Amino acid sequence: MTRTSVSTHILDTSVGRPAQGVPVGLSVRSGADTPWAAHGASKTDEDGRCKDLPALPSGTTHAQLNFAVGGDFFPEVTVAFAVRPGEHYHVPLLLNPFGYSVYRGS
Template identity: 60%
Template sequence: MSTETTASVSTHILDTSAGRPAGGVAVRLLARSGREAGWQALGGSSTDADGRCKDLPAPPEGTTHVRLEFDTETYFAKKQAAAQQDAPALRDSENGRPVFFPEVTIAFAVVPGEHYHVPLLLNPFGYSVYRGS
């Protein structure tokens, strides 16, 4: 049993449309203390070349919920700009947007002393998350 008074959070993003890590995705961490409390922005970072974001700040003591916000629209727009001209477009052709989900927001409950690794499996038209180890 841990004696830590705060939780810790990390994330990892894999771009399932490319079969590789998603580097350069901006990630923001927010926290709240109780279901009715407002969200407090704690800081942010970007994923590295391996798709990992290891340097998110620790939530403050008393945190009960954490929220991760991923800027997926910017990631896919940069990816499309770098793609070869004959590559398939990463567009929602019906609406002309670069991606269907311009951002991904994940909120989850935390317990002091636990580490929460939350991987995001991402593509332009869908995503999946789970509690990792």
């Protein structure tokens, strides 16, 4: 069976460049009523990507990415999403000083 995995990248849309060196935390839980558990951490590379987050444990139903972007208005961005076993989830963050958006990429 293919392991469930997560990757991400951050684009600073105010300058049209990848956001390098941003700390990213990965947390997981095995049900909507269970607490989040830290599962891994990384920093974005020179291309704004985190490719080295660990595969999700069996039984994970939700994952959460915490981006420590350090902005004046949004010092951090947290994105939680549901997961299915065996799928890959690429969750890009498009960031500017006064807003952000996320989507499920490929």
